[in-house]
Amino acid sequence: MVKMKKLLIFFITIILLSHFVQGQNxxxxxxxxxxxxxxxxxxxxxxxxxxxxxxxxxxxxxxxxxxxxxxxxxxxxxxxxxxxxxxxxxxxxxxxxxxxxxxxxxxxxxxxxxxxxxxxxxxxxxxxxxxxxxxxxxxxxSKNRCGDLTCQASESYRTCKEDCPSSSKDNYCDGIKDGKCDPDCTKKTDTDCKEVKAEKKDITEKVTENWEIILITSIILIIILFFLLKKRK
Incomplete structure (x- = not known):
């Protein structure tokens, strides 16, 4: 009888402990x-x-x-x-x-x-x-967030092309020739940057040349106008 009571107490204790453990998240x-x-x-x-x-x-x-x-x-x-x-x-x-x-x-x-x-x-x-x-x-x-279409600070073109496409600002120079200058590259590491800078240089030179022509033309017109006014007098 005593042994039965001990066994009963033992099994009740085991059941209570198992419920306690299961109840803990x-x-x-x-x-x-x-x-x-x-x-x-x-x-x-x-x-x-x-x-x-x-x-x-x-x-x-x-x-x-x-x-x-x-x-x-x-x-x-x-x-x-x-x-x-x-x-x-x-x-x-x-x-x-x-x-x-x-x-x-x-x-x-x-x-x-x-x-x-x-x-x-x-x-x-x-x-x-x-x-x-x-x-x-x-x-x-941490959970891998690649694929959420947002280029996170921890991602780059090298680690997640889905979120950080080529030529995006991601602290990684991919150097791919795609007609876009990667902001993380230099003209030595991305040939697209050379072309963009060359285009900007051509535009600047053209604007400078145009201003020179306008300036010379304006001076000539002023001189002609000056002589015409002088003759009328």
Whole structure:
């Protein structure tokens, strides 16, 4: 009878735990590892982790921001970097604390958990004075937006021809001869730019020549008019 009760309690516990786990919505996070070294902060690694619920970081005055490709802030996380260790000294005979103090650390490692975003570009870390100290690209963990017919800042003709056609402003010189000067190219890397500049030069020269003809003609007319008026007098 006792064994039956224990088995019943065991199965009820398993069922309750399974319902509890199922009731937790899995959350995707960036697991960001930071290294503090004498005032300098660096991001050593970023990974993706999935957890059955929300994770809270140790609150503090440091700031981590996630921005998208349009430089909009997606989320802000406040965190702390523990740099003090409190300790007590005990009397070996009485086992009572007789003194204490704290140790200031010059180096530390911190692990942050920040919600994942499919359109995130970078993570930026700020110190307590809200001064940027480091940043790291996390675009590799974002959704590929190629094909939305918009040339994003992270795309170019090389990476997404559908969104960034040849000769578009995308920080990439494709150098294709298509009658259009790529704004990211020079006349040495895109022959179309030579032709456009040559056309502009021809137009400028023609305008200059026309002005010279107009000027000379005007001077001649003024001289003729001057002599005609003089003869009438």
């Amino acid at each position: 899995p959350e995707t996070y960036y697991r960001v590892n930071l290294e503090y070294d004498k005032g300098e902060i660096s991001i050593t690694s970023v990974e993706i982790e999935i957890f059955p619920g929300e994770i809270e970081n140790l609150p503090g005055g440091f700031v981590a921001e996630i921005i998208d490709f349009d430089k909009n802030i997606l989320t802000t996380t406040f965190f702390d970097i523990p740099l003090e260790i409190l300790y007590d000294s005990f009397d070996p005979e009485t086992k009572y604390a007789v003194s204490g103090g704290k140790i200031e650390l010059e180096q530390a490692e911190v692990e942050l958990f920040i919600p994942h975003y499919t359109n995130a570009k970078e993570i930026i870390i700020y110190n307590k004075e809200y001064e940027e100290v480091t940043r790291k690209s996390i675009s590799e963990y």
